[in-house]
Amino acid sequence: MGIDREWVHRTPNLSALSYRFAVRTDDLSVGRQIDAALAGLRDHYETAFVEHWYSLTAAETPGGTLDVARDGQILARGQQSGDALGWVVWDVNRAAADAGADHLLFHSGAIEADGTGVLIPGASGSGKSTLTAGLVRAGLGYLTDELAALHMASGRLVPYPKPITVKRGSFAVLADIGPDACPAPGSRPWAGQEWQVAVGEGTGRAIGTPCVPGFVIVPRHDAGAATTLTPLSDTQTFFAMAVNAVNLVEHGSAGTCALGQLARGCRCFSLTFSDLDEACRLVLDLVSPETAHARAATEATAAQGGTGRAP
Amino acid sequence: MHPEPVRAEGGSRPVRREGAAAVELDDNVALYDDVGQLLIMLNSSAAVIWEGCDGRTTVDDMVRELTAAHPDDAALIGEDVRQTVRKLIELGLVVDAES
Numbered sequence: 001m002g003i004d005r006e007w008v009h010r011t012p013n014l015s016a017l018s019y020r021f022a023v024r025t026d027d028l029s030v031g032r033q034i035d036a037a038l039a040g041l042r043d044h045y046e047t048a049f050v051e052h053w054y055s056l057t058a059a060e061t062p063g064g065t066l067d068v069a070r071d072g073q074i075l076a077r078g079q080q081s082g083d084a085l086g087w088v089v090w091d092v093n094r095a096a097a098d099a100g101a102d103h104l105l106f107h108s109g110a111i112e113a114d115g116t117g118v119l120i121p122g123a124s125g126s127g128k129s130t131l132t133a134g135l136v137r138a139g140l141g142y143l144t145d146e147l148a149a150l151h152m153a154s155g156r157l158v159p160y161p162k163p164i165t166v167k168r169g170s171f172a173v174l175a176d177i178g179p180d181a182c183p184a185p186g187s188r189p190w191a192g193q194e195w196q197v198a199v200g201e202g203t204g205r206a207i208g209t210p211c212v213p214g215f216v217i218v219p220r221h222d223a224g225a226a227t228t229l230t231p232l233s234d235t236q237t238f239f240a241m242a243v244n245a246v247n248l249v250e251h252g253s254a255g256t257c258a259l260g261q262l263a264r265g266c267r268c269f270s271l272t273f274s275d276l277d278e279a280c281r282l283v284l285d286l287v288s289p290e291t292a293h294a295r296a297a298t299e300a301t302a303a304q305g306g307t308g309r310a311p
Numbered sequence: 312m313h314p315e316p317v318r319a320e321g322g323s324r325p326v327r328r329e330g331a332a333a334v335e336l337d338d339n340v341a342l343y344d345d346v347g348q349l350l351i352m353l354n355s356s357a358a359v360i361w362e363g364c365d366g367r368t369t370v371d372d373m374v375r376e377l378t379a380a381h382p383d384d385a386a387l388i389g390e391d392v393r394q395t396v397r398k399l400i401e402l403g404l405v406v407d408a409e410s
Binding site for chain 2: 160233234235238239242248252253254255256257259260263298
């Protein structure tokens with residue numbers, strides 16, 4: 001892959017479902033940040049044509065900020081590095097949702113637990129991204145935190161491993177996976193309204209494999225509320241997924257039937273929570289008892305100072 | 312000028328229009344209409360009426376069958392059936408087999 005002499009850095013070819021793109025920049029440290037953050041989206045078919053180019057360039061205004069463009073069209077000007085990356089991620093999300101001909105797409109997190117898919121649908125503010133991040137931190141396979149893709153032909157959830165987007169309100173509970181905890185080598189200090197947390201090889205956050213969904217968990221973050229998991233009927237689950245479906249109209253009757261199969265074929269629950277760790281323990285017990293047991297053993301060992309002796 | 316109200320006469324034989332996908336969920340039925348791009352949830356009573364729209368069963372037949380199955384609700388069933396069939400016709404999901 002050649003490097004245009006105008007740019008000091010470009011990413012490998014990247015893909016978000018069927019949307020293919022790459023990012024180039026005139027700042028090497030920004031380039032390293034972007035490489036690290038978007039590593040999960042590396043296109044396995046390196047010879048694939050790059051359909052869209054994002055460019056991050058030094059803004060004309062002083063202060064070390066960046067202008068963000070896609071295919072030569074400005075998306076945002078004068079952004080801090082973290083926000084510039086956020087703009088790229090946001091636009092890639094939008095484009096991936098528009099290119100969903102082969103997939104039924106949902107506003108939903110998704111993880112893989114022991115070969116079974118878990119959908120976590122919800123609107124912004126429901127806690128789906130935070131819960132997804134917490135479960136990935138606990139060892140489950142990451143598929144996505146915002147746009148779950150059900151491949152219509154195979155009935156499997158497929159990975160769309162964009163960086164996990166952590167909003168400011170969740171910085172405290174996810175500090176151990178934030179950019180300060182694991183900065184990309186040579187990267188600029190992080191500055192932004194959101195974190196874009198890298199996934200994949202070397203990050204400790206494994207990307208899951210395509211899998212048939214077996215669980216739907218509808219989260220509702222409620223500060224101060226007790227953590228409860230309540231079973232949902234097929235009808236309730238169907239509604240919860242339908243209101244979060246992005247392209248149901250495009251898939252029409254086939255999409256509706258797929259949604260019905262999802263509702264009938266999965267174990268479905270609503271999850272009310274205020275404490276992320278409690279919520280993750282409850283969900284792990286449900287979807288991956290082995291992982292839950294392993295974590296409990298690890299926590300017990302840590303509490304005993306690693307000696308195995310009782311306190 | 313007011314539009315003509317949709318009628319569900321006792322002798323009419325409503326039939327499900329092709330192009331609507333039906334998904335059974337618990338006692339309900341979710342319908343998706345490709346033409347109107349509508350997603351509708353029918354409760355258990357409406358789902359039974361939807362199933363009855365086969366082009367051979369008249370509205371009066373549906374009322375009789377449902378009344379026999381639910382005699383305690385006999386006073387309400389007739390109007391319920393006619394209203395539901397009218398609504399399905401308005402939504403374009405059902406047509407009169409003879410129209």
